[in-house]
Amino acid sequence: MPYLKREAPNPEPIDCRILTAALDLFVNSGYHNVSVHEIQKQADVSIGSIYKHFGGKDGIAKALYKHILNEMDELVDDVMNEHKSPKKQCEEIIRLLCGYTETHYDIMAFIFHAKHTEFVPDEPLICNTLPFIKIREIVKSGMECGEFREINSWVAASTIFGGVIRMIQLRLDNMIEEPLPTYFETLIDASLNGVLTSDTTKTDNKISAVL
Numbered sequence: 001m002p003y004l005k006r007e008a009p010n011p012e013p014i015d016c017r018i019l020t021a022a023l024d025l026f027v028n029s030g031y032h033n034v035s036v037h038e039i040q041k042q043a044d045v046s047i048g049s050i051y052k053h054f055g056g057k058d059g060i061a062k063a064l065y066k067h068i069l070n071e072m073d074e075l076v077d078d079v080m081n082e083h084k085s086p087k088k089q090c091e092e093i094i095r096l097l098c099g100y101t102e103t104h105y106d107i108m109a110f111i112f113h114a115k116h117t118e119f120v121p122d123e124p125l126i127c128n129t130l131p132f133i134k135i136r137e138i139v140k141s142g143m144e145c146g147e148f149r150e151i152n153s154w155v156a157a158s159t160i161f162g163g164v165i166r167m168i169q170l171r172l173d174n175m176i177e178e179p180l181p182t183y184f185e186t187l188i189d190a191s192l193n194g195v196l197t198s199d200t201t202k203t204d205n206k207i208s209a210v211l
Contacts, residue, residue: 002064002107004071004100005078015053017043019067022060027109031061031119061119068110072131080134086142087196091188093135094164098180098187101168112168135161139195148195159194163187 002008002023008016021043025034036057040047054060079092101108116126126132139157142148148156164187170176 002068002071002104004075004104004107014043014045014049015063018045018050018053018060019064022057022064023068023106023110026061026064026114026119027106031114058119062123064110065116065120065123068107069126069129069131071107072111073134076131076134076138080138085147086138086145087147087192089138090142090160090192093138094161094187094191095181095184097164097168098184101171101180105172108168109172112165113172142195146197149197151195156195160191163191 002020008020012020018039022034022039025038025042029038034057036047036050039057039060040050043050050056050060054063075096076093079089079096083089083092097108111126116123123129136153136157139148139160140153143150143153143156167176167180167183167187171180
């Protein structure tokens with residue numbers, strides 16, 4: 001099973017093996033170029049098992065979509081529980097996304113590179129799913145507490161996270177050769193400078209001077 005923060009059980013249950021195989025094939029070959037038989041072969045299961053658990057390729061795609069969004073949702077929840085400052089929450093999400101691009105290529109490619117409407121047309125657009133709604137709520141909270149300037153929330157969220165999402169896409173396309181964590185500090189500086197209030201910037205500068 002493709003997890004972000006957990007290890008897959010060993011041995012993997014049949015449904016988990018199917019989703020793991022499907023993720024690899026969908027990301028590397030494209031959803032429409034993958035057959036149920038290819039998934040069955042890579043997962044080393046019977047065709048009957050696929051239809052029993054998922055009803056076919058469409059069912060696999062929908063289950064995979066929901067599972068990976070749940071992984072992303074747990075990531076955001078963990079960050080929100082660990083850090084109380086919206087600024088720190090944004091920084092940590094960006095840091096994790098950079099790191100997971102290097103260690104969990106398939107999941108990150110599925111989230112940020114796949115054309116989900118082609119294979120899960122009845123599901124909401126990924127930018128309007130729970131983890132990304134929570135990220136926008138973090139940005140709104142930053143405005144309410146005075147860490148971020150009060151501007152349109154879509155503009156603010158795009159300013160903060162648009163750069164890292166584009167960097168992830170370029171890294172997945174092998175256009176960027178260096179691991180993304182290499183660019184973390186520069187990304188944070190570029191992403192947050194456009195939304196931080198002057199008071200937040202002054203506080204950060206004082207902390208940096210002390211350190």
